[in-house]
Amino acid sequence: MSSEPVVVSVPDRDYAERLGDLEGVEVVHWDMEAPHPRGPEIRLAVMPYMTRLRLADVVTGLDSLAAVQLQSAGYEQFAADVPPGVLLCNAAGVHDASTAELALTLTLASIREIPAFAAAQAKGRWEPLRLRHALADRRVLVLGYGNIGRAVASRFRPFEVTLTAVASRARPGDDLVDHVHGIDELPTLLPEHDVVVVIVPLTDAARGLVDADALARMPDGALLVNVARGPVIDTNALLAECRSGRLHAALDVTDPEPLPEDHPLWTTPGVLVTPHIGGATEAMRPRSLALIRRQAEALRDGRPLENVVVEGGAEGS
């Protein structure tokens, strides 16, 4: 441990204040819009959330830079600009609670008909009493069983549902599911599930994973929830299944995105669309702050950083 404090820049005054207690770390506020006077000393630079900054502009003159910390899980737009010897870290985990929460919100709002009741409310109309749908007793399939998939499953657990998890490969279960099924079992599992929540990463294999065949295997009245990425689902095939009234969908992500004003997804019955709001909530702030704290401590103590997604100058970067 060096006697010189590790200089960390954060893009937010509140973060700087809350990290002020870190021993052996000097936290400076830098929004990255103009060079910082302490730039040459900065070892860890935290990027603003939802930024349009280019990494190549940011790192100019940061002569001591060891790592750049993002506040998003996505890092593709920064990957090519990481200087040699610098690490790029993403914010995997920071948005899990918010995204998993939205998966439940979309599921419950769809099944319990909140959009229809909100429309009736706008007309001052008290809808007549009749037996409606519920989430309880439904068979829920979580497609993608990494950290967010588990966060989704844990939130579904107390709702008296049946839970099935599907990941790229079959493996033993955990405290939430007896068994994790492999993706090769998806075609035989789909007909047995009333709710399918998609939370796979957008790999080449995941693109178009939920295609016309997969949708056709879902039972009548089933609900498809997408909190992953739009291109995982074949939009035209989904439109056909929802237009006929056979399936319902609740989508936080779409293909294309943003959805143009005249896109048929907006007006297809049984489709609820939110504008990619999954992780963009206040819930990210304490979780991002905790990650920055751990990263600053690791750098200070000479331990490896978390969430390293690119090593600048390494093969392929």
Add this chain to the structure above:
Amino acid sequence: MSSEPVVVSVPDRDYAERLGDLEGVEVVHWDMEAPHPRGPEIRLAVMPYMTRLRLADVVTGLDSLAAVQLQSAGYEQFAADVPPGVLLCNAAGVHDASTAELALTLTLASIREIPAFAAAQAKGRWEPLRLRHALADRRVLVLGYGNIGRAVASRFRPFEVTLTAVASRARPGDDLVDHVHGIDELPTLLPEHDVVVVIVPLTDAARGLVDADALARMPDGALLVNVARGPVIDTNALLAECRSGRLHAALDVTDPEPLPEDHPLWTTPGVLVTPHIGGATEAMRPRSLALIRRQAEALRDGRPLENVVVEGGAEGS
């Protein structure tokens, strides 16, 4: 155990079919609209759900009647008409899953702005990205901690919230909360909570429980969720707090109910209204069926019935 089967009437052919395997029990279908030929033999009569039938009309000629089973938790409209020697049983428990599920639906839909996104969807409008609210990290107070209150708390538990339970008297906690607070602590607890879910029974003490003073103690931006009964909340006081934008509300029950077309609750910003749909879902059917099965078995075996709310001919009935 008598050699004669216990005759049970159910108002639904599907129920009759599903109970057909009960040994020592004969299940007959009776919708109660006209006298049933087996009427004089019926020992347990199950009322239709959401019925306008009067019990006095139904029980005429049921000479062997031991008990009437309701499919609702409310029983007040039937209490005065229970014949001497007959038990009236309500459906406590049958609607818990559905009602607790709606409490989460209303909370999540309000906080994650589903009504606003549904309205934007109707206009084909993709709302711009900004940091929004989430349920995670909120301090949730469950006001009323009986069976439904616990069902509500269990569903909130995985959402990374702080949970506080309030019941009529303080008592030790359970697997969901460390401690159950007494209602006398409510005034000091309210300022420390972001979400208040009301699920108290409508006793005299509960009428007007959430009055202007209680609402004033809730912090700015807090959300009040009512899945209990409308008169628990002072509607005018709530309207004032929501009109100013200080509080939000999500109400499945209102005072008056149904809400007339011109009632200001419909149009007050930050207020979401659903038309008393809490327990009226398909989730009730398997739960009601399970209760009827247990009651039929108890009657057959000479064991006490569950959920007895009125003993006909007893003092006070």
